[in-house]
Amino acid sequence: MNYFQMVGFNGKKNLKLLMGDTSFDNLRMIDKKVLFKRHVEVINLELSYECNRKCDYCPVSFSDRQNSQSYMDSDLIEKICTELSEIRYDNRISLNLYNEPLLDKNLADKISTIRSYLPTAHIGFNSNGDFLRLHLLKKLSHSGLNHICVTLHPLPNVHQDSTMIQRRLFKLLDRLSFDNYTDELNIAFIESNRSFSLYVEGVRIIIQWPDWRREGTNRGGTLDKNSNQKSKRTSPCARPFREFTIFYDGNVQPCCESFHDNKLNLESVGNILRQNIFDLYTSKKLSLMRRSLYDFSEKTGICANCTAEDFSSYSEDESRKKLISEINTSSFSPEINCQTKFD
Numbered sequence: 001m002n003y004f005q006m007v008g009f010n011g012k013k014n015l016k017l018l019m020g021d022t023s024f025d026n027l028r029m030i031d032k033k034v035l036f037k038r039h040v041e042v043i044n045l046e047l048s049y050e051c052n053r054k055c056d057y058c059p060v061s062f063s064d065r066q067n068s069q070s071y072m073d074s075d076l077i078e079k080i081c082t083e084l085s086e087i088r089y090d091n092r093i094s095l096n097l098y099n100e101p102l103l104d105k106n107l108a109d110k111i112s113t114i115r116s117y118l119p120t121a122h123i124g125f126n127s128n129g130d131f132l133r134l135h136l137l138k139k140l141s142h143s144g145l146n147h148i149c150v151t152l153h154p155l156p157n158v159h160q161d162s163t164m165i166q167r168r169l170f171k172l173l174d175r176l177s178f179d180n181y182t183d184e185l186n187i188a189f190i191e192s193n194r195s196f197s198l199y200v201e202g203v204r205i206i207i208q209w210p211d212w213r214r215e216g217t218n219r220g221g222t223l224d225k226n227s228n229q230k231s232k233r234t235s236p237c238a239r240p241f242r243e244f245t246i247f248y249d250g251n252v253q254p255c256c257e258s259f260h261d262n263k264l265n266l267e268s269v270g271n272i273l274r275q276n277i278f279d280l281y282t283s284k285k286l287s288l289m290r291r292s293l294y295d296f297s298e299k300t301g302i303c304a305n306c307t308a309e310d311f312s313s314y315s316e317d318e319s320r321k322k323l324i325s326e327i328n329t330s331s332f333s334p335e336i337n338c339q340t341k342f343d
């Protein structure tokens, strides 16, 4: 089942509204909040900038993110939390995009702040695990963290075999004083699984070792800029419906596949510093982008060559195109096209 089959859209009304239908009355703030609350499943909130690694399948490898740190302003964190508390946001918050969250010495305090505003949200982050230690995990647990997903990334251009993965896994478990796994984590397990999960100090830790060189995405085509391989995307994408993505500087992007840094002047949906989160989610720009991503038409802008997976079936294309044709956009000026602006 894909997102559109799983989520109830109030008949088709919410789906049309999220794609910019203007035949209903102008959206009031309460309508925008309801749309956000009902349809956003994960907020990507990047609290810091730097990553200590430069994995060869990640845009960080050619970015100044390797050696330059900055943090999301604390006032901005409070602003975002205040707005989300107005709808008692209780879904997932993921505290990373292209940063390593554990490089931030004040991470636990920031999580405490978020938790105080959003007591029922599920707060977690991805990490490369290099700085994960038991004493730090205790602190993070007290701050209200729910989970960490640690990826055992290989060094650039190094092949990581099962023995190396096992050794790294044991080392990490040892640092967390976790020895409750007996013979379970043998080589056969490493080879036939891609992850192992455990609870330490009440925090769920998922340790994974996928082969991102083979299975990873091209980060909205960013990685393709350095290769000759380009495939045209026609498949739909649900991410700008179900995700809300805020980078370290307040820049809002349509999804976590967008790569934003100090050098790239990527067109944004807007900036949370100056705009309300619910206005941005229901903005014309994001609505038009969602519409262009709903059917199997050729994609443009950052989506043109994106390899992010989608579970839609081509058999749905006809009904999706029909729904798009029913969307009333009479009050939109025809030249607005976020897709071309996302180049």
Ligand code: SF4
Residues within 6 Å of the ligand: 051, 052, 053, 054, 055, 057, 058, 059, 060, 061, 097, 098, 099, 100, 127, 128, 153
């Ligand atoms: S994949 Fe993760 S750990 Fe590797 S460079 Fe990118 S952000 Fe850093």
Ligand code: SF4
Residues within 6 Å of the ligand: 220, 236, 237, 238, 239, 240, 254, 255, 256, 257, 258, 293, 302, 303, 306, 307, 308
């Ligand atoms: S298709 Fe576009 S919106 Fe979807 S993940 Fe790729 S870049 Fe993001």
